[in-house]
Amino acid sequence: MKLRFWGVRGSIASPGRKTLEFGGNTPCLELRFGLKNRLIIIDAGTGIHPLGNHLVWSGLQNGPINTDIFITHTHWDHIIGFPFFRPIYISGTKLRVYGPITFEEDTLEKIMSDLLRYRYFPVLHGELTADIEYHQLAECKMDLGDGITLKTKYLNHPLLCLGYRFEFEDKVLCTAYDTEPFRNIFSTDVNALDYDPITSSNGEEAAREGNQRLLNFYRDADILIHDCQYTKQEYFSSKKGWGHSFVEHAIDSALEANVKKVILFHHDPLRTDKELLELEKYCQAHFSNRSDLEIMVAKEGMEIVL
Amino acid sequence: MLDRYIRQLPPFPATVSKAMEICCDSNTSPTDLTKVISLDPVLTGKIMQLVNSAYFGLSREIISLARAIIMLGMNTVKNLVLGVTVLSAFGRHKDFQALNMDMFWKHSLGVGVIAKMIAKKRSINNRLIEGYFVSGLLHDIGKIPLNSKFSVEYMSIMELPGKEPQPLYISEKQHLGIDHTHVGHLIAEKWRLGAEISDAITYHHTPETYQGAQNDILFTVILSDYFANSSEIGFSGNRILKDIWPEVMRYLGTSTDLSIADVSEFNGEVAQEIEKAQIFLKVAG
Numbered sequence: 001m002k003l004r005f006w007g008v009r010g011s012i013a014s015p016g017r018k019t020l021e022f023g024g025n026t027p028c029l030e031l032r033f034g035l036k037n038r039l040i041i042i043d044a045g046t047g048i049h050p051l052g053n054h055l056v057w058s059g060l061q062n063g064p065i066n067t068d069i070f071i072t073h074t075h076w077d078h079i080i081g082f083p084f085f086r087p088i089y090i091s092g093t094k095l096r097v098y099g100p101i102t103f104e105e106d107t108l109e110k111i112m113s114d115l116l117r118y119r120y121f122p123v124l125h126g127e128l129t130a131d132i133e134y135h136q137l138a139e140c141k142m143d144l145g146d147g148i149t150l151k152t153k154y155l156n157h158p159l160l161c162l163g164y165r166f167e168f169e170d171k172v173l174c175t176a177y178d179t180e181p182f183r184n185i186f187s188t189d190v191n192a193l194d195y196d197p198i199t200s201s202n203g204e205e206a207a208r209e210g211n212q213r214l215l216n217f218y219r220d221a222d223i224l225i226h227d228c229q230y231t232k233q234e235y236f237s238s239k240k241g242w243g244h245s246f247v248e249h250a251i252d253s254a255l256e257a258n259v260k261k262v263i264l265f266h267h268d269p270l271r272t273d274k275e276l277l278e279l280e281k282y283c284q285a286h287f288s289n290r291s292d293l294e295i296m297v298a299k300e301g302m303e304i305v306l
Numbered sequence: 307m308l309d310r311y312i313r314q315l316p317p318f319p320a321t322v323s324k325a326m327e328i329c330c331d332s333n334t335s336p337t338d339l340t341k342v343i344s345l346d347p348v349l350t351g352k353i354m355q356l357v358n359s360a361y362f363g364l365s366r367e368i369i370s371l372a373r374a375i376i377m378l379g380m381n382t383v384k385n386l387v388l389g390v391t392v393l394s395a396f397g398r399h400k401d402f403q404a405l406n407m408d409m410f411w412k413h414s415l416g417v418g419v420i421a422k423m424i425a426k427k428r429s430i431n432n433r434l435i436e437g438y439f440v441s442g443l444l445h446d447i448g449k450i451p452l453n454s455k456f457s458v459e460y461m462s463i464m465e466l467p468g469k470e471p472q473p474l475y476i477s478e479k480q481h482l483g484i485d486h487t488h489v490g491h492l493i494a495e496k497w498r499l500g501a502e503i504s505d506a507i508t509y510h511h512t513p514e515t516y517q518g519a520q521n522d523i524l525f526t527v528i529l530s531d532y533f534a535n536s537s538e539i540g541f542s543g544n545r546i547l548k549d550i551w552p553e554v555m556r557y558l559g560t561s562t563d564l565s566i567a568d569v570s571e572f573n574g575e576v577a578q579e580i581e582k583a584q585i586f587l588k589v590a591g
Contacts, residue, residue: 104389138359154377156379157379158379158380158381158382159379159381159382160378160382182376182377183376184376185336185375185376185380186336186337186340186372187337194335194337194338196337197432198372198432198435198436199337199340199371199372199436200372201432201433202370202372202373202432202433202436203372203373203376205373205433206370206372206373206376206377207376210376210377241379241380241381243379
């Protein structure tokens with residue numbers, strides 16, 4: 001299994017001098033499997049634009065593009081690059097797009113095709129020449145063929161968002177973005193006016209179970225790509241409930257789930273290269289002696305072979 | 307027609323404005339959000355539907371609101387509630403209605419509160435108690451479509467029991483071809499409410515035909531319904547108080563020493579709970 005990061009930034013693309021090294025594109029991950037070099041893409045953030053160009057310029061001699069795109073959720077930063085994915089304009093391209101939907105009743109096809117309406121874009125979805133199928137996902141286990149198994153799990157984000165776990169030839173890659181720790185949002189202070197013992201204990205248990213469910217999902221992964229948008233200080237001072245994690249949570253989860261390598265991902269758009277390099281140093285200084293866990297900070301263009 | 311109506315079921319008038327106020331406030335407390343949802347059978351059912359259909363891989367259905375809100379997140383829940391309440395605020399459901407919705411709301415809430423109290427008295431685990439409340443709150447949900455969509459017929463049916471003394475659900479069946487437990491069952495299926503709630507909705511008038519495993523919640527709801535009707539807590543259209551199937555009392559009584567006398571003691575507490583809810587919702591008594 002091979003991975004290549006085409007976009008590692010969260011929320012909004014952030015090009016500029018201060019993000020040159022780690023990159024400013026929003027999430028897009030290219031996965032390659034086995035001798036057939038089977039291509040699977042996770043998310044269609046702005047990073048899917050350079051990936052699409054790369055596929056068209058380098059890959060068409062091997063025949064038309066035939067691939068699966070797994071959308072983690074339909075927030076802008078994870079889908080906005082879709083209209084700019086060059087293969088959708090090439091006849092013969094076959095795309096299967098998978099993803100969870102919102103609590104509204106719109107289908108995944110409706111949500112994605114709405115990106116290509118005249119009010120937003122000069123081409124209509126119906127005018128695309130590629131053959132595109134849409135599949136709505138919930139928590140499930142799927143056989144993707146070629147020996148690849150996919151498992152999905154809901155994460156903790158303000159919109160239904162799926163983590164993906166790919167298993168192939170004894171190797172496991174797991175994604176956990178966008179997510180934050182589950183927590184009991186109900187009062188546990190018996191003296192508080194809004195304290196209710198039943199709600200409080202249900203909340204405690206739901207949060208504990210939610211976190212445990214995710215640890216089980218990451219269990220023994222070779223690579224866990226984890227949301228790390230905030231610092232701990234940022235998270236606890238003003239970002240609780242925004243659906244993103246902080247470094248200590250990502251690393252503790254990886255340690256508890258016996259993960260081999262954790263890749264910190266979905267960087268805040270304001271996080272500069274300098275700050276991300278400091279983050280890398282901080283991780284090495286604070287966590288390297290706690291276990292064999294390898295910690296990396298995701299960088300655009302980074303390639304990993306599993 | 308029923309199917310389309312079930313999809314667009316409006317929340318109760320009593321809760322709409324408070325629900326909108328709470329969901330439009332960016333600093334809403336989770337407790338207030340939970341409280342306003344828990345006071346409305348439709349909103350509660352919709353949240354249960356979402357959590358149970360999204361997380362279909364769950365080993366058991368979620369019947370706790372607190373749990374659903376933690377799993378779905380405040381934003382999702384607020385947006386869902388807003389979506390449902392905004393629809394009703396635009397007056398799509400202002401048809402003539404046979405049942406007084408405020409009285410019906412009181413009855414539903416009363417049955418939920420009593421069911422929770424009985425469960426507490428029987429020392430049911432805290433984790434499970436909310437399921438008793440929710441089942442009580444939702445037990446008559448099937449009356450909402452009948453009340454709104456067949457209001458004229460429903461009005462005349464409600465008058466009937468005086469002429470031919472029989473419970474409302476039997477009159478419904480005779481005159482509309484379907485009764486509220488059946489309609490409720492359709493809603494429960496559509497909302498994937500899970501066996502506990504669904505069986506309480508479907509069998510609360512016919513426990514003697516029940517073959518499932520949810521006796522505990524079902525029987526508690528039946529007793530709570532009986533108590534709410536006999537104490538005239540709200541009104542749900544049923545003027546005939548049928549005796550409780552003895553097995554219900556035997557089951558609840560022998561296993562817990564609970565008697566009608568004990569249940570009557572809840573009267574004051576129920577009134578207090580309803581009053582608290584009314585103050586919270588700013589509904590006139």
